[in-house]
Amino acid sequence: MVPYLKEAGKAIFQDRYVTKANELLVPWDGKHASSIGLIGVPLSKSSISHSGAAFAPQAIRQALSFYTTYSIETGIDLADIAITDYGDIVMHPTDIAKSQKRIAETVGQVVALHPESLWITLGGDHSITCPVVSGWQKQKGKIGIIQFDAHHDLRNLEDGGPTNGTPFRRLIETGVIDGSQLVQIGLRDFANSRAYTEYGKQRGVTMYTIEEVYRLGIETIIEESMKTLADVTAVYVSVDMDVLDQAFAPGCPAIGPGGMDSRTLLHAISLLARDDKVQAIDIVEIDPTIDFRQMTSRLAAWVILQFLKEKSGRQPD
Amino acid sequence: MVPYLKEAGKAIFQDRYVTKANELLVPWDGKHASSIGLIGVPLSKSSISHSGAAFAPQAIRQALSFYTTYSIETGIDLADIAITDYGDIVMHPTDIAKSQKRIAETVGQVVALHPESLWITLGGDHSITCPVVSGWQKQKGKIGIIQFDAHHDLRNLEDGGPTNGTPFRRLIETGVIDGSQLVQIGLRDFANSRAYTEYGKQRGVTMYTIEEVYRLGIETIIEESMKTLADVTAVYVSVDMDVLDQAFAPGCPAIGPGGMDSRTLLHAISLLARDDKVQAIDIVEIDPTIDFRQMTSRLAAWVILQFLKEKSGRQPD
Amino acid sequence: MVPYLKEAGKAIFQDRYVTKANELLVPWDGKHASSIGLIGVPLSKSSISHSGAAFAPQAIRQALSFYTTYSIETGIDLADIAITDYGDIVMHPTDIAKSQKRIAETVGQVVALHPESLWITLGGDHSITCPVVSGWQKQKGKIGIIQFDAHHDLRNLEDGGPTNGTPFRRLIETGVIDGSQLVQIGLRDFANSRAYTEYGKQRGVTMYTIEEVYRLGIETIIEESMKTLADVTAVYVSVDMDVLDQAFAPGCPAIGPGGMDSRTLLHAISLLARDDKVQAIDIVEIDPTIDFRQMTSRLAAWVILQFLKEKSGRQPD
Amino acid sequence: MVPYLKEAGKAIFQDRYVTKANELLVPWDGKHASSIGLIGVPLSKSSISHSGAAFAPQAIRQALSFYTTYSIETGIDLADIAITDYGDIVMHPTDIAKSQKRIAETVGQVVALHPESLWITLGGDHSITCPVVSGWQKQKGKIGIIQFDAHHDLRNLEDGGPTNGTPFRRLIETGVIDGSQLVQIGLRDFANSRAYTEYGKQRGVTMYTIEEVYRLGIETIIEESMKTLADVTAVYVSVDMDVLDQAFAPGCPAIGPGGMDSRTLLHAISLLARDDKVQAIDIVEIDPTIDFRQMTSRLAAWVILQFLKEKSGRQPD
Amino acid sequence: MVPYLKEAGKAIFQDRYVTKANELLVPWDGKHASSIGLIGVPLSKSSISHSGAAFAPQAIRQALSFYTTYSIETGIDLADIAITDYGDIVMHPTDIAKSQKRIAETVGQVVALHPESLWITLGGDHSITCPVVSGWQKQKGKIGIIQFDAHHDLRNLEDGGPTNGTPFRRLIETGVIDGSQLVQIGLRDFANSRAYTEYGKQRGVTMYTIEEVYRLGIETIIEESMKTLADVTAVYVSVDMDVLDQAFAPGCPAIGPGGMDSRTLLHAISLLARDDKVQAIDIVEIDPTIDFRQMTSRLAAWVILQFLKEKSGRQPD
Amino acid sequence: MVPYLKEAGKAIFQDRYVTKANELLVPWDGKHASSIGLIGVPLSKSSISHSGAAFAPQAIRQALSFYTTYSIETGIDLADIAITDYGDIVMHPTDIAKSQKRIAETVGQVVALHPESLWITLGGDHSITCPVVSGWQKQKGKIGIIQFDAHHDLRNLEDGGPTNGTPFRRLIETGVIDGSQLVQIGLRDFANSRAYTEYGKQRGVTMYTIEEVYRLGIETIIEESMKTLADVTAVYVSVDMDVLDQAFAPGCPAIGPGGMDSRTLLHAISLLARDDKVQAIDIVEIDPTIDFRQMTSRLAAWVILQFLKEKSGRQPD
């Protein structure tokens, strides 16, 4: 009736032959769900340093709108996939412990509803991985975790509580995983301390430094990592974007030089996604308030698309 | 069922006793409408200089979320008002004339549906005022326009077509209004040219410079302006935010010193809104991509609220 | 021995006839103290919206270095004053309640050591005023508070806990003050809700809106305010910088138009400081990470200097 | 007479042994021309998304001033070359079709005057390549185009008219080239749609994805590309800077990860420039208003210098 | 012949009825000169703190292009005036004393060529006023200086040499003026030191603080100032933009609150320009690299236009 | 006594098992010194173009706080090392030659006190390397210099005096070194002029371009460089950060594409540090005022840590 009116904010150019990646997101109606779920966890008050990572779920969703669903490299078009967008979990303004409890409960609830789904979680800072995995693991049995990170995140909990420096320590110490179920890739000089490296080794954590990534190649490392986790039933991939060099991910709170380049990370995601055991992924530690042109959220959008591209099966062009 | 999940982007703190101004916006369902309509016109390719004013409708809607509905000065709470948000008009990527035609048609269509509504239009650059008024006027008979602006916007159309420097020239030359139906407030030195001042005078346009605003006081000027427009049936207020000093509206493309302060503008809006003849308002020339902390959009949100505060009637506290 | 070496960061130009205001700060040695104490409270995780106000204590101290100790208007030179800088209170990374408890205890401890001192507290967000006043009040008996703010900060505590929207509610409800001991100056439209205005009135809070400030004049309001607090033994001044118009204090999280100008605020501080009952001041809600050229911290430095200028007595030039 | 006065803006340090690259630019006097011509096309209103690429011609010219004329790698000094700077084409403020017609006509006119010149065109968005090539081709017969781009730019023209997504579609459909005369290098995942890839294939366009660039090597691809274009008489190189990874070209509107690095692009330009058939180049899709420190314009300056270095012949040092 | 080509950077929209203020600038040809001269002095290495004021001459010239030549307040159109732009003085990269010597010599030379001209000098930091006045005064006899500034700029020269804190001290101590020939307007608290206030008083400098500006009104102060300088033959006006409040001149190195608003400054310039004795003006201490949207340079453009508006005589509209 | 109070600015989270790299810095007490000395040289007024490199010493010290002392790649923990921080050298505000003289004298004095120390110097622009080396060399005999730089820095001194374009020319011409004692690595196209390349060759300077770095590999080049300097007694490494590609070091004044990546530079530093002859290093040409998120200072911090990691000996993990 009023042909040129569109809902507020939606009056943008539409090319009839192009599907934007954000169009894959379908808000959850409380009942139906596709085989891929996405959930936002806007928590960053738990960070040791000042962080606006709570803004990342929206920034990443928006960054999906900058890209299409079509992979020219493989001929795969994701246009027919639906991602059920479960929305965001409401955080408590002043009680961080309560916020983390809400995360574990909420993830537990939605995963229980659709245990077969693939899960994409958008942080938030890395502290969220502890409650997210705790909630998710309940439906999964023995799980493995592959963590891309410059840092161990195995800090003691006495000094600062459940910060973004502690998620994997808490997962180990609360018994959700054993150290041997954790593989860390991309660890970097001057980003860790000897005490935590030793803690990890004692607990049986598998560690690959960034120099090992360059020396062995990411393909070898992913292959070894999946062998290390041979006896788990499901693998969770946790992507702390600060595993990347600051030139490629300028929007992480803890940026630095000497990190991974983005092609290597994207290739690693691709390799992991090909394995059916890999059933969940999170992307954390992007602070859109300090990023440049949302570059780091754009890369996060690619991580999601790369993950889905492999999951959707390879069809010849 | 999943208590802490909210729709994507909506998981923000809610105080049960506070209504945010953006909560007044109700997307139009194509059928029902309240007595206040809002429409976004994201056009700025028509600007003489580079402008991102097309982003302003969304920026202003978002700025409403920074404020509440309650006026402590008057005791009025707008919480029970609904603003029907008709959304945005879709622009053509490469045909500006077609975009302007769409604006006139679309505004004409929605105003025809609800001719008694108050209309709030969010530009876009000032070029939109010509088609918006053209569409709106069709339901109104003889109208008056009160324009807050540092500039006449009476440029010739031969040199550059229907730019943001021409809307009032076009309204006069297409016969939508006669020059005597136009009042310009806040005109500034070094922002105009003699030829256009003379054109306006020849056409009977009423003009108040910024020095006159300070010398006579805004109350006198508003009173005189409404007297000048005594014989019209409806008044349209067009607020080019560059009428303000650059210290108060840093996000307009054509900023400069020596302009109005924001209290004066807000007071003027308040005075105008008290008059039942004043039935439409637009806010134009905000470029959110160059603003500082969306200050200028925040002020636009206040212009809307100030307008509605008076329209909603004054109740004792 | 090595004449041109200075301690790291201190090798800056020194004019022998100029004292910079930051030179007044003398780190506390745990024993001796001057009659003026300054303490930093770097807490902003308690804010409802994202805030870096935790960086303000350092930003304000640094801003002092941009100014000298000499008031040409009065002839007063603060060069001989010493401000004992007690340093900053250590916050807990993930336990906001614990941080607030530390604030109350620490302020209680230092004020107990030097109860006769004037106290300058640098926030942090406004949530800190509750524990700071609680600690300070213990040595003072019946106190009054004069709050410069666009907002009441009288929100309920159920919805979000002790946020920056609640400090005065908590002070009232924990019995530190009665509502009649609180004066709020600069309250603004669209920044509050009717429920909290009514709550304040019921509790006997004295309120001045910004329109009243302009209508009555700041001198009258300060005079009336001190009369309202005639029966208290000590007055605490709490300066939420968002009482100012966004043009003058662009670095507050909750900026908006229609606020106070900086001369009016500085004059108010001056008037208050002349009264011996006024014995403490805080400055809150400056987020240096979003400010422009630390303008808002510069203004905070002036608030401090204006306060001290009057306290140090007026000597003829 | 007044020895230390220089023309406004020119009073900068001059080292007698250094020639800056911008000194090669000689404004066209309407008569004489060197064998290298440069022309600016400040059009970006034709872009699908908001773009300030119209500012790029000046930004790139200025970026030349950051570099010298001497190549230490080859011993070549461009100091004796003159580039005739034909200036910029005047765009129409509100009629994009007219602007594009002016481009085709103006390029046609200057190329007709000096058909043997090498032509360097500075966009502007990619829409300009259609009229620029149309004008240039008139003097050239059967031409080939090598396009560096993440995108096909083969969109349909019905949905949005001649945007920056359509230049090569229009060149094909207006018969200026056949699809087989077009080679696209650097195409990327999530930047295109299947429909346009298929359209290109049907039309015989040669396509190299970024993975192919890394797998085959840029030398192989350039060699193959020139073989593909073996039967054309002249080759036009079109460089959309978004072929680069966002880390290397942060100032393009459509940035993303997974792109080419700048050394590879510069090497490709060098290889192409060695071939006498390559007689024209354009650089498009740089928006200086969103770039970081004009990095992308700096890289554009290097593209020009790299092109000229090879064209000027290699002399031993 | 090629109708739509314009010189590089000049292809901008032209309205046949509008003259932009920058069009008044006519580069000096070494022979002819109008009655108004403009000269740029890009020196800021002499600043005590880091300053990019050397970029201001170009920024201010460019800011003139944002404004027209027509004053709607007075009916005066400057379109027929020519400003001879003498260009900029070349600074020495590492010898600041030599740069200052060049300034004095160069200004002396051009003023000697056209001693009757009005002179507009664009700094640079305030250190330039000493050599500029020294050069200019040679043709003038006994001069007066009216300085708008938050600061005295009467620092001792031993501690740091001829910095931007010393120009008026040097003018006094080198005998170019006596202290009684200097009037300072807008001096501010916490921006000076007692020693220099006393020095100024001993030397007979006339001083007006910002509070006096507000208390007495700028008209009274200008009138008194010109009376103070009754026996000089020519008056030089030196405008340090930091006399303004930081809200109005955010681009000065030494910003602060409590300063003049821009309307007051512009009015003062207007009042001064009406006096034939006022024959030269400089504008200093704008650092375009830290300004917001060149606001401070825009204001500088207005200072120039306001000055010329009065000098050009008032014609009825 | 007051447990949660910390010195101003020091109230930050402390993990008991983590040592931050900035904790290694121990301010010099004028008597005792460790075997590693660090000194800041905040001079950048000597730069040809506008530079804030004077802020780099503090920015780099602060960047150390972003990193820990532990190298997970080697198992080395620097936690037991002390770096004696000699502070910064006081520059003269207006006499650059005097500043450079102070640098030579001061470095000479401290090196004479502790001639066996390793020296880390933080510029400042590259002009400082001349006086720093001059001072340091006095205790060393025949020295070698390995310079990482896109530029020769062999400009003539007549045109601009001792700028950042001249340090190595001055070292050669004042006889501190012979050209054969200088190795330049990373020289780049369009960053130099033929005259200075020829000057360097005539003087026997060893030169490696960036293409040679990529062709030969950094290991070969470092090996060859140390052989070239076989007969010196001590080697000074000068790191101009603009040797890096602009994507990796965005904060240098003279950024450009086609440069070294940061891993290569860090590897080179590592290789050099293993040689006992390498006894001093400087890091220059970082302007923190134009950097993005202090990326370039972060990289400088890594250069220091990489240098110390090797110097501290390799212990098995």
Ligand SMILES: [Ca+2]
């Ligand atoms: Ca992590």
Ligand SMILES: [Ca+2]
């Ligand atoms: Ca990490």
Ligand SMILES: [Ca+2]
């Ligand atoms: Ca307008």
Ligand SMILES: [Ca+2]
């Ligand atoms: Ca306007």
Ligand SMILES: [Ca+2]
């Ligand atoms: Ca508050």
Ligand SMILES: [Ca+2]
């Ligand atoms: Ca507030």
Ligand SMILES: [Ca+2]
């Ligand atoms: Ca393209």
Ligand SMILES: [Ca+2]
């Ligand atoms: Ca593209």
Ligand SMILES: [Ca+2]
């Ligand atoms: Ca001054």
Ligand SMILES: [Ca+2]
């Ligand atoms: Ca000053």
Ligand SMILES: [Ca+2]
């Ligand atoms: Ca260098």
Ligand SMILES: [Ca+2]
């Ligand atoms: Ca260099």
